[in-house]
Amino acid sequence: MLATRAFRPAAQLSRQVRRYASEAPQSGGGNNALLYGGAGAGALGLGAWYLNSGKKPESVAPASKEEEKTVPKKATEGSKVFKGGDQGFIGLVLDKVEEINHNTKRFRFKFDSEDEVSGLSIASAIITKYKGEKDEKPTIRPYTPVSDEDQPGYLDFIIKRYPNGPMSEHVHDMKPGDQLQMKGPIPKYPWSANKHDHIALIAGGTGITPMWQLIRAIHKNPEDKTKITLVYGSVSQDDVILKKEIDQLEKEHPDRFRAFYVLDNPPEGWKQGKGFITKDLLKEIIPGPKEEDVKVFVCGPPGLYKAVSGAKKSPAEQGELTGHLKELGYDDSQVYKF
Numbered sequence: 434m435l436a437t438r439a440f441r442p443a444a445q446l447s448r449q450v451r452r453y454a455s456e457a458p459q460s461g462g463g464n465n466a467l468l469y470g471g472a473g474a475g476a477l478g479l480g481a482w483y484l485n486s487g488k489k490p491e492s493v494a495p496a497s498k499e500e501e502k503t504v505p506k507k508a509t510e511g512s513k514v515f516k517g518g519d520q521g522f523i524g525l526v527l528d529k530v531e532e533i534n535h536n537t538k539r540f541r542f543k544f545d546s547e548d549e550v551s552g553l554s555i556a557s558a559i560i561t562k563y564k565g566e567k568d569e570k571p572t573i574r575p576y577t578p579v580s581d582e583d584q585p586g587y588l589d590f591i592i593k594r595y596p597n598g599p600m601s602e603h604v605h606d607m608k609p610g611d612q613l614q615m616k617g618p619i620p621k622y623p624w625s626a627n628k629h630d631h632i633a634l635i636a637g638g639t640g641i642t643p644m645w646q647l648i649r650a651i652h653k654n655p656e657d658k659t660k661i662t663l664v665y666g667s668v669s670q671d672d673v674i675l676k677k678e679i680d681q682l683e684k685e686h687p688d689r690f691r692a693f694y695v696l697d698n699p700p701e702g703w704k705q706g707k708g709f710i711t712k713d714l715l716k717e718i719i720p721g722p723k724e725e726d727v728k729v730f731v732c733g734p735p736g737l738y739k740a741v742s743g744a745k746k747s748p749a750e751q752g753e754l755t756g757h758l759k760e761l762g763y764d765d766s767q768v769y770k771f
Contacts, residue, residue: 514549522562524612528587534671537593537639539579540604542613547586551578555650556643556771557618559588563603574600575619577642579675581649591674593639622730622769624650626657630726633719634663635710635741637733641665641674643771644732652682652690660689662719666710666737669698693718710741712757722763729758732771745770 514523525542532538544550553559559578564571580589594605604613624647634644644663651657667673679692695706695714706714720727731742738744743755754765 514544514551522560522614522616525588525615527607527609527611527613529609530607533591533674536595537591537672537674538605540590540592540607541580541587542590542615543587544585550583550585551580551588551618553578553582553618554620555582555624556621556646558621558643559590559615559617560619561600561604562614562616563600565599565603568599572599572603577646579642579645581653582646591639591642621771626651626654627659629659629728631660631662631720631724631728633727633729634661634665635715635719635729635731635733635737636663637666637710637737638668638672639674640731640733640737640771642732644730645675645678647730648679648682648690652686658689661691663690663692664695664706664710664715664718665692666695666706666733667697669696670700670703710737710757712760715741715757716761722761722767727767729763729768730771731758731768738770742768742770 525544528541528543530538530540551559556577558575560573560575562571562573576590576592578588579591580587590604592601592604595601607613621643632647634647636644644665648661648663651659651661663679665673665679673694673696676694683690683692693705695708695710696703697708699705699707719729729742731738735744739756741756742758743753746752751765751768751770754763754768758768
């Protein structure tokens with residue numbers, strides 16, 4: 434029943450998605466509180482692993498070989514704030530806070546100068562550090578900014594508060610004028626225009642933030658014709674982060690961007706997915722592994738990874754591909770786990 438409930442609206446959208454899914458660009462049910470909203474969804478990539486391993490490391494593991502080998506040089510050269518992650522932590526001042534829903538807020542941290550930009554590479558994250566008076570070791574968590582990499586003056590983060598989550602509770606308790614220690618960029622998947630014909634983004638909860646970084650970068654570059662299909666799972670409509678921004682880009686680029694939402698508690702009249710992100714739903718919504726040059730990105734809490742792609746082995750190692758994507762015929766080279 435769960436697969437059927439998610440599958441029916443997916444089939445409706447798939448007719449629109451498939452309309453462009455096979456065309457290459459001109460150049461080159463269940464309780465989703467655990468699947469989409471459990472501990473780890475707000476701490477991306479490295480942070481999800483730290484949260485669920487119970488570790489609070491003093492330092493961050495190195496990037497994988499794939500992440501290291503093609504990091505754009507200009508990304509670190511363009512940064513006036515972060516110097517490639519090897520200059521130590523700096524304190525950024527919290528400027529203002531915006532409430533998004535009952536447990537999620539947008540935090541704006543300002544730079545020393547209004548002319549400074551982060552200059553982060555795509556895709557990359559920022560490492561945050563906090564050490565309470567009673568803590569033996571600092572808590573370290575990576576977050577992906579949701580503001581533009583070229584935005585002068587500040588960085589924006591969207592962070593969900595988790596009960597007993599040391600970093601998220603600390604950030605949510607901060608007041609304008611307080612400082613948070615940050616370091617970066619921490620390179621993830623190195624992106625360049627038209628690197629793939631089509632990317633499929635599978636996100637749960639605040640795992641949308643690195644996906645938004647990719648979506649935004651692709652659409653701001655007029656030379657990048659990559660097609661994008663987003664599958665985004667949340668508990669309720671109020672938990673869907675960045676929906677206004679995503680919907681606006683979908684309207685501006687209907688020929689190469691589609692977003693499909695899956696809710697555990699949908700409102701009356703909801704016409705998209707209900708329940709989990711199932712194998713049948715993915716088969717209908719995203720391009721198949723042999724249709725074109727497709728890359729699939731996955732980010733979210735542990736339940737999402739387990740079902741869709743299998744968990745990362747460590748912060749720097751992707752681990753074995755399992756789950757829905759493996760069963761659908763994708764291989765390890767076609768999937769990247771943030």
